[in-house]
Amino acid sequence: MARGEDIVETLRSALGVQYRWGGTSPNSGFDCSGLVVWAFGKAGIQLPRTTYNMINEGASVPPNKLRPGDLVFFDTDRKRSGPDHVGVYIGGGKFIHAARTGQPVKISSLSESYYMDRWMGGRRVSGVSADPSSGGGEALEVAPRLDASELAETYGMSYAFFKSQPELMKLLDGAVAEQWSPEKFQAKVKNSKWWKTNSETVRQAQLLQKTDPATYKANMEAARVAARQMAVQVGAILSDKNVEKLAKNMVWYGWQDAQVQNFLGKYVDFTDKQTLGGMAGAAAKAIKEEAYKNGVAVTEQSVKNNAAYIVRGLTSMEKVQASIREQSAGLYPAFAEQIKAGASIQDLAQPYVQIVAQELGVPETDVNVYTPKVKQALNRVDAKGQPQAMSLDEFTQLVRNDPQWRRQPGVAEKTLNIGRQVLKDFGLGF
Incomplete structure (x- = not known):
C-alpha cells in the first residue's frame, strides 16, 4: 500500500520542471498526466497514460473529502467534453500539477475560480492510503x-x-x-x-x-452495448445516432424492456439480403407460413410492418394470424365456416391437389391453392350465385380436359377401355 503523503513528496521534487506536451520525465519535462503517471509509478502504481482514461480509475471522492494522493480532474477545454487536465491533491485545499505550456510544475488552490468552474471530480486510486486528518478537514477552510x-x-x-x-x-x-x-x-x-x-x-x-463522470461514462457504454445486442435480437437496424439515443433513454429515463422494444420496432428493416433478423425475422416467418396455409397473398412490406408491430407490442402474433384467417374466409366463402373453426384452406384443398397431381403426373409439392384449376374449384358458385365448391368428380373431369392429361402414359389405352365398356353396356360390344 502506497502512502498518499509519499506520492505528494515525490511530486514536490518536480516543482519547477517545465511543461512539455507528452513529457513523462523530470529531465525533459512533464505534461499533466505524464507528471501523475511518473509520481504514481515511483510508488509502484501503474495508471493509464491519458487524463480521459485516468478518470476511470479508483473511486469517486467529493471535494470536501479529498486526502493527499487523490487525483483531481478538470475540464479546461470547453470545445471538448470530458476531463482534459489532472493534478494530485496535497492537502489544505491545494493540488500540484503541470499546468500548461510556458509554466512549470506548480501548486494551485482548488478555491481559484478558474479551477472551481472547471471541476470534474476527484478519484481515490486503489492502493493509496492517507491520514484522513491530513486532507478533508483542511479542504473545507480554503x-x-x-x-x-x-x-x-x-x-x-x-x-x-x-x-x-x-x-x-x-x-x-x-x-x-x-x-x-x-x-x-x-x-x-x-x-x-x-x-x-x-x-x-x-x-x-x-x-x-x-458528480461522477467516470461512472456515468461506464453506464452509458454499458447501455450502448445492451442497445446493440437488443437491436440484433429483435431485428432492428440502428444507426450510431439511434444507438446513442436509445442508450440515453435507458440511462436517463430508466426504460424497461417494453419501452426498448417499442423503440427498436420502429427500426425493423430488411438487411442487404432482403431478410429480417431476430424476433422480427421469426415473426415474419410465422406470418408468411400462416398466410400460405390460408391462401392469402401478402407483400414483403406488409410482412415487415406486421413483424415490426409485434416487436413494438402494438399487436400480437395471435391477432395477425386471426386477421389472415378472416381474409382467407373472405377469399374462399364456400369454406368460410371450416376456416373460422380453425381449418386451413391448404388442408381443405388437399383432395383437389391430389387429383391434379395424380391425373397430370406432377409432384404434389408443385400444386397448391394458388394453382388456377384448384382455385377455380374452390371458388365456384352455383346457379343462384352462392358459393359452392366443385365436387371431386366434376373436378376430375375438369382436369382431364387439360391437354396435358392426354399426354400421360396409359391414358389413351385407359380411354379406349372406357369407350369399350360404354359400348358393351349398350349391347354393342365386340
Missing part, C-alpha cells in the same frame, strides 16, 4: 467558495452539477449567502422547476454525469 461545494455535497450533488443548472446555481448562491440549513436548502431544491419537471431517473443521471 475559501468561501468551497462552502458552496460542501453544501452541494450534503445533498449528494457536486459544484460542477450546480454550475450546469442555472436555476439551482442561484439557489446555491442564496444558500451560501444566507447560510441556509441543509433542511431549508433541500426544501428549496425540491420546490424548484428542475425537480418538478424531471423524473427521479433523469435527476440521478444528470447528477451522476457531473
Whole structure:
C-alpha cells in the first residue's frame, strides 16, 4: 500500500520542471498526466497514460473529502467534453500539477475560480492510503467558495452539477449567502422547476454525469452495448445516432424492456439480403407460413410492418394470424365456416391437389391453392350465385380436359377401355 503523503513528496521534487506536451520525465519535462503517471509509478502504481482514461480509475471522492494522493480532474477545454487536465491533491485545499505550456510544475488552490468552474471530480486510486486528518478537514477552510461545494455535497450533488443548472446555481448562491440549513436548502431544491419537471431517473443521471463522470461514462457504454445486442435480437437496424439515443433513454429515463422494444420496432428493416433478423425475422416467418396455409397473398412490406408491430407490442402474433384467417374466409366463402373453426384452406384443398397431381403426373409439392384449376374449384358458385365448391368428380373431369392429361402414359389405352365398356353396356360390344 502506497502512502498518499509519499506520492505528494515525490511530486514536490518536480516543482519547477517545465511543461512539455507528452513529457513523462523530470529531465525533459512533464505534461499533466505524464507528471501523475511518473509520481504514481515511483510508488509502484501503474495508471493509464491519458487524463480521459485516468478518470476511470479508483473511486469517486467529493471535494470536501479529498486526502493527499487523490487525483483531481478538470475540464479546461470547453470545445471538448470530458476531463482534459489532472493534478494530485496535497492537502489544505491545494493540488500540484503541470499546468500548461510556458509554466512549470506548480501548486494551485482548488478555491481559484478558474479551477472551481472547471471541476470534474476527484478519484481515490486503489492502493493509496492517507491520514484522513491530513486532507478533508483542511479542504473545507480554503475559501468561501468551497462552502458552496460542501453544501452541494450534503445533498449528494457536486459544484460542477450546480454550475450546469442555472436555476439551482442561484439557489446555491442564496444558500451560501444566507447560510441556509441543509433542511431549508433541500426544501428549496425540491420546490424548484428542475425537480418538478424531471423524473427521479433523469435527476440521478444528470447528477451522476457531473458528480461522477467516470461512472456515468461506464453506464452509458454499458447501455450502448445492451442497445446493440437488443437491436440484433429483435431485428432492428440502428444507426450510431439511434444507438446513442436509445442508450440515453435507458440511462436517463430508466426504460424497461417494453419501452426498448417499442423503440427498436420502429427500426425493423430488411438487411442487404432482403431478410429480417431476430424476433422480427421469426415473426415474419410465422406470418408468411400462416398466410400460405390460408391462401392469402401478402407483400414483403406488409410482412415487415406486421413483424415490426409485434416487436413494438402494438399487436400480437395471435391477432395477425386471426386477421389472415378472416381474409382467407373472405377469399374462399364456400369454406368460410371450416376456416373460422380453425381449418386451413391448404388442408381443405388437399383432395383437389391430389387429383391434379395424380391425373397430370406432377409432384404434389408443385400444386397448391394458388394453382388456377384448384382455385377455380374452390371458388365456384352455383346457379343462384352462392358459393359452392366443385365436387371431386366434376373436378376430375375438369382436369382431364387439360391437354396435358392426354399426354400421360396409359391414358389413351385407359380411354379406349372406357369407350369399350360404354359400348358393351349398350349391347354393342365386340
